[in-house]
Amino acid sequence: xxxxxxxxxxxxxxxxxxxxxxxxxTTAVDxxxxxxxxxxxxxILGHNGSGKSTLAKHMxxxxxxxxxxxxxxxxxxxxxxxxxxxxxTAGMVFQNPDNQIIGQIVEEDVGFGPENxxxxxxxxxxxxxxxxxxxxxxxxxxxxxxxxxxxxxxxxSIAGVIxxxxxxxxxxxxxxxxxxxxxxxxxxxxxxxxxxxxxxVILITHYMEEVIYADKVYVMDKGKVTxxxxxxxxxxxxxxxxxxxxDVPQVTLLAHELRKEGFPIxxxxxxxxxxxxxxxxCIKEML
Amino acid sequence: xxxxxxxxxxxxxxxxxxxxxPRVKLGTTIIFIISLFVFQGxxxxxxxxxxxALVIKLSxxxxxxMVKGMKAIVFLLLITVIFNLFLTPGEPLVTVWKLTITxxxxxxxxxxxxxxxxxxxxxxxxxxxxxxxQLTDGLEKMLKPLNKIKVPVxxxxxxMSIALRFIPILMEETDKIMKAQLARCxxxxxxxxxxxxxxxxxxxxxxxxxxFRRANDLAMAxxxxxxxxxxxxxxMKPLHYEKRDYIAYAIVACYVILGIAAGKLMPLLVSGxxxxx
Numbered sequence: 171x172x173x174x175x176x177x178x179x180x181x182x183x184x185x186x187x188x189x190x191x192x193x194x195x196t197t198a199v200d201x202x203x204x205x206x207x208x209x210x211x212x213x214i215l216g217h218n219g220s221g222k223s224t225l226a227k228h229m230x231x232x233x234x235x236x237x238x239x240x241x242x243x244x245x246x247x248x249x250x251x252x253x254x255x256x257x258x259t260a261g262m263v264f265q266n267p268d269n270q271i272i273g274q275i276v277e278e279d280v281g282f283g284p285e286n287x288x289x290x291x292x293x294x295x296x297x298x299x300x301x302x303x304x305x306x307x308x309x310x311x312x313x314x315x316x317x318x319x320x321x322x323x324x325x326x327s328i329a330g331v332i333x334x335x336x337x338x339x340x341x342x343x344x345x346x347x348x349x350x351x352x353x354x355x356x357x358x359x360x361x362x363x364x365x366x367x368x369x370x371v372i373l374i375t376h377y378m379e380e381v382i383y384a385d386k387v388y389v390m391d392k393g394k395v396t397x398x399x400x401x402x403x404x405x406x407x408x409x410x411x412x413x414x415x416x417d418v419p420q421v422t423l424l425a426h427e428l429r430k431e432g433f434p435i436x437x438x439x440x441x442x443x444x445x446x447x448x449x450x451x452c453i454k455e456m457l
Numbered sequence: 458x459x460x461x462x463x464x465x466x467x468x469x470x471x472x473x474x475x476x477x478x479p480r481v482k483l484g485t486t487i488i489f490i491i492s493l494f495v496f497q498g499x500x501x502x503x504x505x506x507x508x509x510a511l512v513i514k515l516s517x518x519x520x521x522x523m524v525k526g527m528k529a530i531v532f533l534l535l536i537t538v539i540f541n542l543f544l545t546p547g548e549p550l551v552t553v554w555k556l557t558i559t560x561x562x563x564x565x566x567x568x569x570x571x572x573x574x575x576x577x578x579x580x581x582x583x584x585x586x587x588x589x590x591q592l593t594d595g596l597e598k599m600l601k602p603l604n605k606i607k608v609p610v611x612x613x614x615x616x617m618s619i620a621l622r623f624i625p626i627l628m629e630e631t632d633k634i635m636k637a638q639l640a641r642c643x644x645x646x647x648x649x650x651x652x653x654x655x656x657x658x659x660x661x662x663x664x665x666x667x668x669f670r671r672a673n674d675l676a677m678a679x680x681x682x683x684x685x686x687x688x689x690x691x692x693m694k695p696l697h698y699e700k701r702d703y704i705a706y707a708i709v710a711c712y713v714i715l716g717i718a719a720g721k722l723m724p725l726l727v728s729g730x731x732x733x734x
Contacts, residue, residue, distance in 0.1 A: 230681055254683055262681040269671050270678035274590050274622050281693035286683040294693045316625045330682065 173338050173370050174206040174229055174260070178238035181224055198224040200393035201238075206372060208337065211364045213381035213401075214374045216390035217415050222374045225390070226342045229372065230262040243337060258287060260338045261331030265346050267323035268315075276318075276326050277302070277311040283334040294333075301332040304367065305359045321352025325359050332363065338370035339363065345377060353377070378405075378419050382440045389414065402438035421445045468585040474516035475586045478702045479595030485709050486583045492716055493572050493579075501720035502571055508712045509575060509582075518585045523578045534573055541566040593618045598696050611687025619675070627668060634663050 181199040184192055198221045206212050216222040227233040228240045231247040243259045245252040261283075264270045273279030277298050284294045302308040305325040315323055324344050331339055341360065345353040357380050364371045373380065381387050387404045389397035391414050397404050405411070408418050408426040418426070425439035425448065434452055439445045474482070489508070496505060513520060527534075547561030587595075597614035604610050635645065638659055645656050 232677060232681060254685070257681055257683050262678075264674065264678055264681075266671075266674060268626055269674035272619065272622065272675070272679060272682075274588075274618065278590070278693060282679075282684070283682040285691055285693055286685065288689045288691050291691060291693065291695055294691065298693070315622075334682065 172205045173208045173243055174204075174372070175241040176202060176204050176225075176228070176238070177240075178203055179225070179228060179235050179240060180237040181221075181228065181233060182236045197393050199228070202390075202393070202395055203238075204388060204395065204398075206338070206370060208370055209364075209368050210385045211361070211371045211383060212373070213384035213387045214372065214390060215376060215378070215381060215387060215404075215416060216374075217376060220390040221393040222390045223342050224393075226262070226340050226372065226374050229338075229340050230260050231256045232262070258334055259336055260340055261334055261336035263324070263327050263331055263339065263341045263344050265343045267320055267327055267347070270327050271315045271323060271330075274314060275311075276307065276313050276315060279315060279326060280311075280330045280333050283330055287334060297333040297335070298329075301329040302326075304332055304363060305329045319352060320348040321355035324348060324352065324356045328356070328359060328363075332367075332369070336369065338372065340372045340374070342374050343376070344373075345375065345380065353380070357383075376416065378417055378422075382419065389416070401440055404438075405440060406438040467588050468518045468522055470517040470586075472515060472517040472586070473701060474512060474582070476701065477586075477705055478696055478698055479587050479591040480599050480696065480698075481702045481705045482583050482587055483592070483595050483599060485705070486580055488709055488713065489579045490576055492713055493575055496716045497720035498724060500723035501716050502568070502575075504712065504716040504719045505575055508716075509579060512582055513578075516582055516586050518582070522585055523581050525581075527574065527577055530573065530577055534570055537573065538566045538570050541569055589621045590618060593621070594694070594696060611690075615687075623668075623671070626671075627664070630667055631660065631664055634660055634667075 179199055179202045180197065182195050182197050185194050185196055187193050200221070202221075202225060214222045214225065224233060228235060228247065229242060231242070231253050234248050240247045242252075242256045245256055245259075247253075247256055271279050272282050280298045280301055281294050284297050289297065298311075299308065302311055305328050307322060307325050307329055310318065310322065310326075315326060318326065328339070328341075328344070339360075344360075345356050348356065360371055360373065361383055363369045373384065375381065382401045382405075384401055387397075387399065387401050388395050389404060389411070396414065397407060397410060405418060405422050408423065411418050419440065421442055421444075422439055425435050425445055429435045429437070434455060435448045439448060489505075493505060496502060513523065542558055542562045542565075543556050545559050545562030545565050547559035549557045549559050550563065551558045584592075593614045596617070597610055600608070600610045600613075639645070643656065643659055645653070645660070648656070
């Protein structure tokens with residue numbers, strides 16, 4: 171069984187003017203179907219307003235489909251009796267770290283989820299310790315969240331979700347408000363979770379560099395999935411991505427431009443190392 | 458820095474008073490305040506002073522921190538003293554122009570200023586030795602019986618602790634908005650009181666909007682982490698009474714008995730001794 175199945179999902183919301191009259195209906199997610207396998211690292215890419223955050227909120231039973239069905243671990247999100255199970259199975263990390271930290275001390279915040287689930291006190295402490303270590307924030311456990319940097323706060327938020335022992339973590343643009351250093355910290359922590367703890371990760375972002383490690387990438391535009399495949403497959407479509415106003419990683423772009431000029435460089439270069447190798451063999455060939 | 462401001466002024470130290478259960482400290486503070494109004498005469502206050510001195514000594518908080526709390530009420534204290542001094546009818550001591558200081562007035566003024574001073578110092582001992590978090594936890598547990606008459610105790614405590622958590626964030630935000638408005642030539646400084654108040658509008662409106670947005674986000678984040686009110690919720694740091702807490706209660710009980718006894722008996726004793734002599 172897949173951890174998340176989405177079938178023909180449509181989500182509409184009604185726009186209203188200032189007096190509350192209906193102005194029109196916006197379809198935020200338009201007929202999306204996708205499946206996520208247990209243990210995968212899935213990235214969902216898209217420009218602002220492409221519907222990627224709305225899609226993410228369906229996987230955590232925060233929003234319910236207008237049409238279609240979402241199953242999390244085989245449970246239909248529209249059934250009320252499953253809501254808490256689903257929220258425990260699929261933890262969610264949001265964009266703004268300040269607005270999702272509840273505790274006044276790091277360790278208290280990480281313990282918030284397990285407290286809500288009714289986990290016994292002893293076990294809460296074990297879980298808190300283990301999750302803080304998993305994101306490398308254990309030495310900050312007695313700190314006030316206000317004294318931490320953005321990247322550190324976001325790692326605390328991730329620890330708060332891991333402490334609930336989810337099978338899957340959904341990260342809704344976790345790096346959008348961070349500086350490059352914080353972004354790297356968070357992505358490193360997320361990758362470690364996927365590699366070491368085998369937690370399914372669904373990363374929603376508009377930074378292309380963050381998705382190159384993903385097993386599968388979905389690109390969304392105007393509520394629809396327009397491109398999907400491995401990062402290499404997706405990044406081969408440089409022109410298409412540019413049309414969608416998405417920035418391709420610089421190496422990929424350079425490789426693409428060279429290829430366009432007729433140099434024998436393969437499609438879908440993702441990392442500097444790959445590019446160096448390709449360039450080396452290219453130069454050898456030309457000599 | 459704005460972000461360093463914390464509510465109450467917790468003073469980190471490793472003392473018995475710091476380690477006490479917050480419920481003990483809350484209860485003791487309330488009892489202490491009541492005792493100040495129940496105890497009579499100089500002897501009662503002497504007991505209260507002794508008790509307060511003992512607690513301060515045990516708390517390891519420098520005395521100057523307690524006095525800081527006094528500064529805020531100096532004005533209030535002064536007014537109370539002056540009014541009592543001059544307006545209490547009784548046996549006149551000194552008369553200056555139309556104002557008369559009476560014996561009763563003097564007595565009243567002295568006792569009132571002692572009362573107020575002890576009250577402030579006593580409650581600042583509590584806030585200095587207890588983190589806001591412990592305080593809300595203590596309140597939640599103490600008020601738990603009120604749940605039976607449908608008082609949402611858990612919700613109130615949760616609101617308090619979230620408010621405490623967001624104070625520094627909103628402070629920072631205010632600072633940010635203020636700078637943004639100053640950069641566009643807003644003027645928060647000049648003019649009279651009304652003009653100054655008016656100039657705060659462009660500061661408050663964005664602050665409120667952002668606070669609501671934050672509240673919305675936070676509610677969603679809490680729900681995503683399975684928050685569903687206080688039922689079936691376990692505690693990461695549950696409050697348990699320990700031996701030292703029972704001892705503290707015993708000491709407080711002794712203090713109350715001693716205080717009342719001192720107020721009633723000492724004057725008799727003293728007059729007895731005088732008669733004997």
